[in-house]
Amino acid sequence: MKYISSQDTDFKAQLTALQAFETAQDPQVDAAVAAICADVQKRGDAAVIEYTNRFDHTQAQSMADLTLSQADLAAAFARLPADVQSALQTAAKRIESYHQHQKQQSWQYEDENGTLLGQQISALDRVGIYVPGGKAAYPSSVMMNAMPAHVAGVKEIIMVVPMPNGERNDIVLGAAYVAGVTQVFTIGGAQAVAALAYGTESIVQVDKITGPGNAYVAAAKRRVFGVVGIDMVAGPSEILVIADGTTPAKWVAMDLFSQSEHDEIAQAILITTDANYASEVEAQMQTLMKEMPRKAIIEASLANRGAIIQVQNLDEACEIANYLAPEHLELSVANPQEWAPKIRHAGAIFMGQYTSESLGDYCAGPNHVLPTSRTARFASPLGVYDFQKRSSLIQVSAEGAKQLGQIASILAHGEGLTAHACAAELRME
Amino acid sequence: MKYISSQDTDFKAQLTALQAFETAQDPQVDAAVAAICADVQKRGDAAVIEYTNRFDHTQAQSMADLTLSQADLAAAFARLPADVQSALQTAAKRIESYHQHQKQQSWQYEDENGTLLGQQISALDRVGIYVPGGKAAYPSSVMMNAMPAHVAGVKEIIMVVPMPNGERNDIVLGAAYVAGVTQVFTIGGAQAVAALAYGTESIVQVDKITGPGNAYVAAAKRRVFGVVGIDMVAGPSEILVIADGTTPAKWVAMDLFSQSEHDEIAQAILITTDANYASEVEAQMQTLMKEMPRKAIIEASLANRGAIIQVQNLDEACEIANYLAPEHLELSVANPQEWAPKIRHAGAIFMGQYTSESLGDYCAGPNHVLPTSRTARFASPLGVYDFQKRSSLIQVSAEGAKQLGQIASILAHGEGLTAHACAAELRME
Numbered sequence: 001m002k003y004i005s006s007q008d009t010d011f012k013a014q015l016t017a018l019q020a021f022e023t024a025q026d027p028q029v030d031a032a033v034a035a036i037c038a039d040v041q042k043r044g045d046a047a048v049i050e051y052t053n054r055f056d057h058t059q060a061q062s063m064a065d066l067t068l069s070q071a072d073l074a075a076a077f078a079r080l081p082a083d084v085q086s087a088l089q090t091a092a093k094r095i096e097s098y099h100q101h102q103k104q105q106s107w108q109y110e111d112e113n114g115t116l117l118g119q120q121i122s123a124l125d126r127v128g129i130y131v132p133g134g135k136a137a138y139p140s141s142v143m144m145n146a147m148p149a150h151v152a153g154v155k156e157i158i159m160v161v162p163m164p165n166g167e168r169n170d171i172v173l174g175a176a177y178v179a180g181v182t183q184v185f186t187i188g189g190a191q192a193v194a195a196l197a198y199g200t201e202s203i204v205q206v207d208k209i210t211g212p213g214n215a216y217v218a219a220a221k222r223r224v225f226g227v228v229g230i231d232m233v234a235g236p237s238e239i240l241v242i243a244d245g246t247t248p249a250k251w252v253a254m255d256l257f258s259q260s261e262h263d264e265i266a267q268a269i270l271i272t273t274d275a276n277y278a279s280e281v282e283a284q285m286q287t288l289m290k291e292m293p294r295k296a297i298i299e300a301s302l303a304n305r306g307a308i309i310q311v312q313n314l315d316e317a318c319e320i321a322n323y324l325a326p327e328h329l330e331l332s333v334a335n336p337q338e339w340a341p342k343i344r345h346a347g348a349i350f351m352g353q354y355t356s357e358s359l360g361d362y363c364a365g366p367n368h369v370l371p372t373s374r375t376a377r378f379a380s381p382l383g384v385y386d387f388q389k390r391s392s393l394i395q396v397s398a399e400g401a402k403q404l405g406q407i408a409s410i411l412a413h414g415e416g417l418t419a420h421a422c423a424a425e426l427r428m429e
Numbered sequence: 430m431k432y433i434s435s436q437d438t439d440f441k442a443q444l445t446a447l448q449a450f451e452t453a454q455d456p457q458v459d460a461a462v463a464a465i466c467a468d469v470q471k472r473g474d475a476a477v478i479e480y481t482n483r484f485d486h487t488q489a490q491s492m493a494d495l496t497l498s499q500a501d502l503a504a505a506f507a508r509l510p511a512d513v514q515s516a517l518q519t520a521a522k523r524i525e526s527y528h529q530h531q532k533q534q535s536w537q538y539e540d541e542n543g544t545l546l547g548q549q550i551s552a553l554d555r556v557g558i559y560v561p562g563g564k565a566a567y568p569s570s571v572m573m574n575a576m577p578a579h580v581a582g583v584k585e586i587i588m589v590v591p592m593p594n595g596e597r598n599d600i601v602l603g604a605a606y607v608a609g610v611t612q613v614f615t616i617g618g619a620q621a622v623a624a625l626a627y628g629t630e631s632i633v634q635v636d637k638i639t640g641p642g643n644a645y646v647a648a649a650k651r652r653v654f655g656v657v658g659i660d661m662v663a664g665p666s667e668i669l670v671i672a673d674g675t676t677p678a679k680w681v682a683m684d685l686f687s688q689s690e691h692d693e694i695a696q697a698i699l700i701t702t703d704a705n706y707a708s709e710v711e712a713q714m715q716t717l718m719k720e721m722p723r724k725a726i727i728e729a730s731l732a733n734r735g736a737i738i739q740v741q742n743l744d745e746a747c748e749i750a751n752y753l754a755p756e757h758l759e760l761s762v763a764n765p766q767e768w769a770p771k772i773r774h775a776g777a778i779f780m781g782q783y784t785s786e787s788l789g790d791y792c793a794g795p796n797h798v799l800p801t802s803r804t805a806r807f808a809s810p811l812g813v814y815d816f817q818k819r820s821s822l823i824q825v826s827a828e829g830a831k832q833l834g835q836i837a838s839i840l841a842h843g844e845g846l847t848a849h850a851c852a853a854e855l856r857m858e
Contacts, residue, residue: 087839098546101536109530116780117527117794122773124807138844171843207806225651226662229807233655251855257848293847336824344551348821351545354830354856355823358849362837364829365546366821377636378553378658380819390809391758392777392795394784395765400793401783408791410516414600415567418722419686420787426680427783 001282002307006316018269018307019324019374026215033219037194044200051191056133056164058186063202068173068184076173084171091363092143092178098365099151102384114397115404119390123153126204127387128196128228129181130211130221131172133162133188139175140361144368144382145211146179152387157181158206160196162188188213190220197224210382212369231382235373236305238267239357240326240346242317242339245277247332247353253284255330258358260301261294267305269324271317278308318342325376328357345376401427430711431736435745447698447736448753448803455644462648466623473629480620485562485593487615492631497602497613505602513600520792521572521607527794528580531813543826544833548819552582555633556816557625557657558610559640559650560601562591562617568604569790573797573811574640575608581816586610587635589625591617617642619649626653639811641798660811664802665734667696668786669755669775671746671768674706676761676782682713684759687787689730690723696734698753700746707737747771754805757786774805830856 004014039047045063052058052066060066077085108118129145132138142159149157159176163169163186176184185203187195193213199205208229209221221230239259243252256268272278285302292298311317318339321329325345333339336351343349347370350357361368369382396404405428412421433443468476474492481487481495489495506514537547558574561567571588578586588605592598592615605613614632616624622642628634637658638650650659668688672681685697701707714731721727740746747768750758754774762768765780772778776799779786790797798811825833834857841850 083839084843087836087843090836091840094540097540101538102548107530111523111526111794115793119531119795120769120772120778125773140840140844222651222654225654226664226802226804229804235655248855251852254848254852254855258846258852261846261848288851291847293845298848340549340822343549343820344554346820348823349549351822351824354827355825356830356837356852356856358837358841358846358852359825359830359833359856360821360823361849362840362853363833364544364823364825365540366548366823370821373655375655375658376818376820378818381821383819385814389800389805389807390812391772391775391805392789392799392810393769393780394777394789394793394795395780396784396788396793398783401785401788404788404792407516407519408785408788410512411520411569411791412787414513414516415569416722417687417690417787418720419683419690419727420790422717423680423683423687423785423787424791426677426683427785427788 001302003310004307005310006312006320015320015323029215029219033190033216033223036190037220037223040191040194040200041198045202048187048191048195048200051189052187055189056162058166066186067202068186070177070182073173073177073181073184076168076170077177079170080174085174088139088143088175088178092147094363094365095143095147096151099148099367099384102148103151104385104388108393111400113400113403115400116393116395118393120393121388121390124207124387124389125154126156126158126206127154128206128209129157129159130192130209130213130217131159131161132213133164137161137169137172139171140368141211142172142175142181143179146176146181148367148382148384149387150180152384154387158196158203159184160187160192162186162192188217190216193217193220193224197228208387210369210386231369231386232371232375232379236265236267237262238326238372239328239330240269240271240321240324241330241332242314242321243270243272243277244314244333245272245274246334249277249280250284250288251353251356252332253281253288255356256285256306257288257292257298258356259328260298260306261292264297264300264304266301268302269307269309271309271311271320273311273313273317275310278310282308314339315342321346325374327370327372327376330355330357347371347376347381430731432739433736434739435741435749444749444752447734458644458648462619462645462652465619466649466652469620469623469629470627474631477616477620477624477629480618481616484618485591487592487595495615496631497615499606499611502602502606502610502613505597505599506606508599509603514603517568517572517604517607521576523792523794524572524576525580528577528796528813531577532580533814533817537822540829542829542832544829545822545824547822549822550817550819553636553816553818554583555585555587555635556583557635557638558586558588559621559638559642559646560588560590561642562593566590566598566601568600569797570640571601571604571610572608575605575610577796577811577813578816579609581813583816587625587632588613589616589621591615591621619645622646622649622653626657637816639798639815660798660815661800661804661808665694665696666691667755667801668757668759669698669700669750669753670759670761671743671750672699672701672706673743673762674701674703675763678706678709679713679717680782680785681761682710682717684785685714685735686717686721686727687785688757689727689735690721693726693729693733695730697731698736698738700738700740700749702740702742702746704739707739711737743768744771750775754803756799756801756805759784759786776800776805776810
């Protein structure tokens, strides 16, 4: 793991190198995705079936072979052990309860001349949820994507999840059942994104697609953006732990592991004011590493992108956090409430020693779909607000038309838009 | 203008043809934009200056020649006629007051086991506003983009506006002054978008870019999406007027013109229950057309994409509106409040006969940057919410760690993520 001190003369450069991640769009991936999207748009189901059979090694004859109903989801749930059923249900309840706080309501008011102004909020009609399959089939992702849509009032939640070699994952399907998913297609990749975006004979066009995926899925989402809404283009997962030394070193070591075990390009960084504590955490990591089934991934991730940053004080730590704008930020300090308001850019802030990131990943309530790769500078966790949209409301009164008409007329003439001006002027007579 | 009746046997096909607009991404534009973006990322100011001199026919020697300070904006404002100054100021005040209603506040609550959950709202640090130049230099666009950022609390609002041949537009710069823009660069096109997204020696990297532009600007925004946030990729402007015949035909005719005068691919559609009224509106259009300075554009737009749709009743009209999901929807009917709740998909709803779209474009208060090309199915008007973002807050109590730890442990093991499970389990001891 890399050691950096904020006192290093090249600290800024080291920090920049640390956050540098190749986000360039691969032209080969782009070209492949463009061809798949165009093909699905043109040939619909037939193209989706072909790509699925080719990439996921399935033998589907028709879309029916790639479709699961709510009854299939209920059956998958019923097959789960009781403790898993109960864990899914409790997590769902907590996630739902948190997301209820995000629901927005329509509002309106009247101004001094009797003109009504407001905003009407409505849910999206139909959304598509992309759930990665294969080695990273996560039931928690299903819930974190579907639940906010459900709370927003979306009527149809269509999920796509590739099932390579036709292997069904009961826990993923059981999570879909608990989260209120309407229908599941066992397809993935760019072909799934294109099918949701353009619609096919069997798949109705959705209004928005959310959920993470590989480079092909990301490129496809970017491509169909505008035809449908998309949430974000997700990068590798990141954790930044700010520790003042009051949390057991073993706990922080495991928190760093829980990020790096995702994949070789995940990033785990520890910032601490205490050099001894840094050594302690590192010693714990060496001990704990032996027990980790995903040891190879953790080691690669820490070697590639991990770091321990030594700082002078917690103010400096917060400044660095704002620069890095991490997906997950643990404020593993004695008084986290004092420091949280200084964090401007982070997807989620985990406060205090008991708040391991993993509790937030599964069941604390907030969403685990979070902005990565410094996009927390401008982006938010996935939420109910992603599945609601707004229409402005304006009802100008007769008196308002006189007052506003004058202003509109002057500005419209200033822009050379005579019809705009006339439309306002006619209502002033 | 095309006549369609909801009773036509091929009505659905006609409607589909009407909304069909070629949104395909032009590979040539994409390639040109990719090259410009890469060049600006690599060579910074030098590249920006070269492209600007080439495309905008300027003779800039350095970025200083393409930079305007707040003093320059104040001077431009001072040169405007008094009535224009006052119109800009009143419009700004109304826009600000409306947008204040959109400001979101942080919230938090404690659950039954003492765990704190919430969401911390913060403003973006720095945003870039793209304002088209040349034939479509709109001061209203400046205000509609800058004002919500200003209300959100964004500290730095950087505006780019191309000034072909170096011609400065005082009303555009005056609007920037009124709207609280921090700094202006007189650059445009893909090079301006790239400069804002990546930063150069003279232009600091922003966190989000908003504002409409041509195909090159749209392609550049799509390309840099992820490095920075973007608002949307705007298509041609549209109006849909639903009229029950109670609004003077002349007013509705002018409202249709005020959309079609934007450009040849703008779309104006009238839906009415009354065939005689449709004829009246058309007769008015023929008369009024003669006085329109932008007659050629209006005629082309109406011929290309205009339509009058005859329906049986207003319920049917609302259904069609929901399918078309128009940018601007006028409910020019006797009782608009009855019908507005039936509209699920529209950028802005203008209610009643006094509410011409043009009043909303300039000064009613709501934003005029609205979702086009059916994106109102999932997108919202530009607003304060586009310049604020959220961080989840979680502080788990000792007791909460025990309860949540069990659930997280079960689900993490289910996903094969042992470190996630261990991080939760350690806190249960």
